[in-house]
Amino acid sequence: MAEPPVVQLTGVHAVSALGRGADAQLAGVLAGEPAFGPVRRFDTTARRVAVAATRSDVGTLAEELAAAIDAACAAAGLNDVRRAGCALLLAVHGGPASGAGPTPAALAGQLALRAGLSGPTRVYTSACVSASTAVADAASLIVRGDLDRAVVAAGYLVEPDQFALFDAGRALADDGAVRPFSAGRRGLLLGDGVAAVVLESSAVARRRGGEPVATVVGWGRAGDAFHPCQPDPSGTGLARAVGAALRRAGLPPGAVGYVNANATGTAQSDSAEAAALRQALDGYAGQVPVSSTKALHGHALEASGLLELVVTALALRRGELPVNAGWQAPDEACPLDVITDRPRRTAATHALTLNAAFGGANTALLVGTP
Secondary structure, three states, X not given: OOOOOOEEEEEEEEEEXXXXXXXXXXXXXXXXXXXXXXXXXXXXXXXXXXXXXXXXXXXXXXXXXXXXXXXXXXXHOOOHHHHOOOEEEEEOOOOOHHHOOOOHHHHHHHXXXXXXXXXXXXXXXXXHHHHHHHHHHHHXXXXXXXXXXXXXXXXXXXXXXXXXXXXXXXXXXXXXXXXXXXXXXXXXXXXXXXXXXXXXXXXXXXXXXXXXXEEEEEEEEEEOOOOOOOOOOOOHHHHHHHHHHHHHHOOOHHHOOOEEOOOOXXXXXXXXXXXXXXXXXXXXXXXXXXXXXXXXXXXXXXXXXXXXXXXXXXXXXHOEEOOOOOOOXXXXXXXXXXXXXXXXXXXXXXXXXXXXXXXXXXXXXXXXXX
């Protein structure tokens, strides 16, 4: 019986306040300097917090997504012929910002047409697990043999509506810093994020000479059903997602060499995630290096899962793990091996990237070195 195909990342591109391009993301997270600053894009005088990680040179979301898709396809070596029949899975906010612009479904159609991706399109609007869910679906479709390759794209540019909602809910850090897993953490900060990746069957990529950036070896999804906004303090849902990713990959907890955590810097979320890792990784939870790159590039909402997948894959390939910026002191509710001082060298071959959303949705993506 033939083994199921290996899913490879063969082209990646991302934009955030850390820079433009995949290499800029890796350089930014390894430099360890948070990209937060005053918001100039819209008026924040009525807001409690006026800080985010934004770029001054961004176009519209549609323009940035189109450019990201083209760049990822070019990085993967996809010419016009290879783009034909390719699927597009798009993760964006559930409605046009401020009532302007195309609907998500229309945007997906426009982007696919522009990029020459003539396969099926799907749209994901499930908040902060949108992009990671799209990656899991793309990988499942490839393993099942329904697709040879797919482009997954995701985007969020900090805008006034969501900014106001998070500010009104007192979720934003009023000290201008994101401090995942740290004592004294005060909340999250938003950030621009646009990313696109090409996923392919290893056999298809090999036939055309494609060079993998990383492999996507496992994925898992699970719900909390605990509270509309608060995570389950036990972390059970996220632990189940991690367990599912490990089982799919056929790997034990000890194979995980790094976790790019969802950790947003909010008290309840970070402690629940620490509890999830203790459950899912058994006795290894205190030995696995952990950081959250949201402390550097901010929370990109629907695009977070894809931006963080790109960063995790590149860091794993480089053998250098990003620092957990903003750290002040240990929190007894988060007994993890947090990377606090400087990037850490590693020979690890597998890493997890985790995401969670309102409504109790949890995802885990397990990536491997090529």
